[in-house]
Amino acid sequence: MRYIEPHGHMVSRTTDDYTAMAMAGCACVCEPAFWAGFDRSSVDGFYDYFCQLTEHEPARAAKFGLPHYTWLCINPKEAEDVKLAEEVIDIIPKFLDKPNVLGIGEIGLNKNSRNELRVFEKHVDLAAKHDQLILIHTPHLEDKLKGTRLIVDALKNDKRIKPERVIIDHVEEHTIKLVLDSGFWAGMTLYPESKCTSARAIDMIDIYGDERLWMNSACDWGVSVPLAVPRTALEMKKRGHSADFIDKMIYQNPLKFLSQTPRFKLP
Amino acid sequence: MTRQQVLDLYFMEARAKLIDIAAFLDRLDRAPGEPDFRLRAFIKAMHELQTEGPNRAEKVLLSLSDHTTEPLAKATVKGATGAYRQ
Numbered sequence: 634m635r636y637i638e639p640h641g642h643m644v645s646r647t648t649d650d651y652t653a654m655a656m657a658g659c660a661c662v663c664e665p666a667f668w669a670g671f672d673r674s675s676v677d678g679f680y681d682y683f684c685q686l687t688e689h690e691p692a693r694a695a696k697f698g699l700p701h702y703t704w705l706c707i708n709p710k711e712a713e714d715v716k717l718a719e720e721v722i723d724i725i726p727k728f729l730d731k732p733n734v735l736g737i738g739e740i741g742l743n744k745n746s747r748n749e750l751r752v753f754e755k756h757v758d759l760a761a762k763h764d765q766l767i768l769i770h771t772p773h774l775e776d777k778l779k780g781t782r783l784i785v786d787a788l789k790n791d792k793r794i795k796p797e798r799v800i801i802d803h804v805e806e807h808t809i810k811l812v813l814d815s816g817f818w819a820g821m822t823l824y825p826e827s828k829c830t831s832a833r834a835i836d837m838i839d840i841y842g843d844e845r846l847w848m849n850s851a852c853d854w855g856v857s858v859p860l861a862v863p864r865t866a867l868e869m870k871k872r873g874h875s876a877d878f879i880d881k882m883i884y885q886n887p888l889k890f891l892s893q894t895p896r897f898k899l900p
Numbered sequence: 901m902t903r904q905q906v907l908d909l910y911f912m913e914a915r916a917k918l919i920d921i922a923a924f925l926d927r928l929d930r931a932p933g934e935p936d937f938r939l940r941a942f943i944k945a946m947h948e949l950q951t952e953g954p955n956r957a958e959k960v961l962l963s964l965s966d967h968t969t970e971p972l973a974k975a976t977v978k979g980a981t982g983a984y985r986q
């Protein structure tokens with residue numbers, strides 16, 4: 634089995650996790666910029682984090698034979714402070730030419746506030762100006778429906794944005810149709826409690842088809858399972874899906890989306 | 901998968917979750933104090949399980965969701981509770 638982990642917060646994970654992922658057939662990891670679990674106090678904190686994502690973590694992943702890619706942004710959880718967000722957005726272009734940068738992400742909304750929406754639109758503008766792919770985080774739990782609708786509307790209002798170059802992540806049964814029908818890619822995040830279980834993700838593949846859809850573990854500093862993607866592949870096998878179909882869902886689909894940037898090259 | 905195969909693969913897991921929900925409601929009954937809005941939202945969402953398919957999961961999620969459309973004036977907290985406070 635081979636698979637791509639298209640959304641993993643590897644700076645939070647141990648070397649044991651890297652070993653387990655490599656042994657399970659992981660071909661590469663892609664790490665969106667994330668909230669640290671606490672608010673960073675200045676733009677310098679973000680500068681250091683972007684250095685970690687573009688220099689130090691790729692070197693750590695390489696020790697396990699894993700190519701490491703990243704996405705840059707200030708996370709929506711820190712977007713209420715618009716001034717800080719603007720300062721962070723201003724330093725991102727310095728990092729866009731680093732060899733492992735795939736685009737802008739994970740941007741989006743958290744509590745669906747006006748300021749979060751403003752900062753989201755600033756990120757979309759940055760991506761459009763620099764012709765970057767976009768990875769979007771949709772809000773948690775009761776806020777997801779409203780946030781997904783606001784995000785889709787904002788993206789449709791920006792005529793520079795090509796939907797096939799945007800992936801909207803953490804979809805569930807009540808948001809997947811809106812995302813796919815609007816022409817975007819959709820990501821299903823496999824979490825033990827919130828977001829989506831393996832069984833439900835496979836249900837959504839059965840219902841909505843195998844195009845413009847990927848799965849990720851989003852493994853981070855919270856309760857999450859770094860091997861969620863290969864575990865779901867095993868469950869797909871139990872449900873009678875063919876090896877070719879499983880390969881499409883866990884390897885070829887993310888490869889197709891990510892290959893839209895010339896920086897994404899698998900050895 | 902046939903219905904028989906779905907039952908073979910998932911019945912025991914779903915049965916365990918069903919009993920867990922029943923025990924959770926019993927635990928709430930035994931506990932002192934008043935419940936907050938989440939219990940009402942939970943009971944309301946449970947009614948979706950008794951409706952006709954095929955989209956019960958979607959209906960449960962919609963039942964627990966914020967259906968307003970205007971952005972919030974300000975984000976005063978970071979977390980979510982799992983149910984919308986009417």
Ligand SMILES: [Zn+2]
Nearest residue numbers: 665667739851
């Ligand atoms: Zn994430």
